[in-house]
Amino acid sequence: MSQEVSARSSRGEQTRRAIVAAALRLFRENGYEATTMRAIAKEAGVATGNAYYYYGSKEELIQEFYVRNQAEHAAACRQVLAEQTGLAARISGVLRALVDVQAPYHAFAATLYKHAAEPASPLSPFSKASSPTRNAAIGLYAEVIAGARIRVPASLRSRLPELLWLYSMGVVLYWAHDTSPGCQRTYQLIDSTAPVAERLVRMARLPGLRSLTRQLLSIAGGTLH
Amino acid sequence: MSQEVSARSSRGEQTRRAIVAAALRLFRENGYEATTMRAIAKEAGVATGNAYYYYGSKEELIQEFYVRNQAEHAAACRQVLAEQTGLAARISGVLRALVDVQAPYHAFAATLYKHAAEPASPLSPFSKASSPTRNAAIGLYAEVIAGARIRVPASLRSRLPELLWLYSMGVVLYWAHDTSPGCQRTYQLIDSTAPVAERLVRMARLPGLRSLTRQLLSIAGGTLH
DNA sequence: GTCTATAACACGATAGAC
């Protein structure tokens, strides 16, 4: 009761916040490897062992980065989703916002995806631990489609959000490798692929491509269960 | 002179081989993390410091895994490339061989791609350090195309080997995440996507798809320089 | 140049006392 009410700003919760704040700041400034758990604990004003009481591992602290990012991305998309009605414009707007939001963490993100790539890791975007974040992201792409002036072929309708999410993962992977100034090449990639994506959606209905679409979807269905 | 001749089986080369053999065996049996440098050195019958004399880090030992794999894969493909003439059959044969060769290292490979995913890492398949292995692999896919009874549209010809290599990387990524018994799902993925790949190559020539093909290729061109 | 032996360091993570 009163315990639960005060739980949000309880001492434990304060400590937790201090730890994650210190971690994210140090990660951004010094990168992942260079930031030691000892430094995080010291910066947060707690003992090393205490940091482990709240976060079972250094990697677990990264989940917080994901969660925060997803929230910031959703917020950064609002305007584009409210104003744009073309599918390509909505897609590129959302992807540009994704890159914008992560920009301050570019160097950090590069080292981060090292850990995300391990299939067994809870940090993998395909893992069970990531499913809340993943579902939130897929929901965002459902909104991208729903608000666009376009007739999505029935065959595609249910799966298109997942496919757009997969597409966004590819963009993020590209971005992580992108060393061009200001990550121009990633923005170019977004601007050149978004119209193609819209075109592919429209073409999926053409008679000559129907069976191909069906084939590709059944493969994707098996992959993303 | 005589120094160089005997260099191949010199004491140093023997030690080197002993270390890498011990490392790969322990990696396969116990995984990457569980295998310590101390254990590798002990298994190879050398001092810990000596292992570091030959391999600057634990990760460097993984490059040997790549090199060995590439060679085994090329050998495993010979029969398929000699016998099959259909593009889809050649592709699926080569990809099946790729999975077959790596099968004993499935669990190990899953933890390995953690390191490969880091853009800055020399283990990244896109890195400069990996370019010999990558070029050898791309050359293999050039052979896949050259020996197939198919007319590849001029627009595609120069870039298709790279694209097939990229496709193979996707299959390997899927395989690393595949937990189905015997990795059946990966084999299914190969068998269902290879015919689609052939179909896409044939369709690239159709008038309605020409401009789309050109668009997609210019994107891929920017990506893979 | 090749190799051994041994010690030491900083790190991620854990145990157990308070």
Place this chain on the structure above:
DNA sequence: GTCTATCGTGTTATAGAC
């Protein structure tokens, strides 16, 4: 919940033997 002390790790350093 919080601490201190400690473990096992990758890695480096040193000093020297063949």
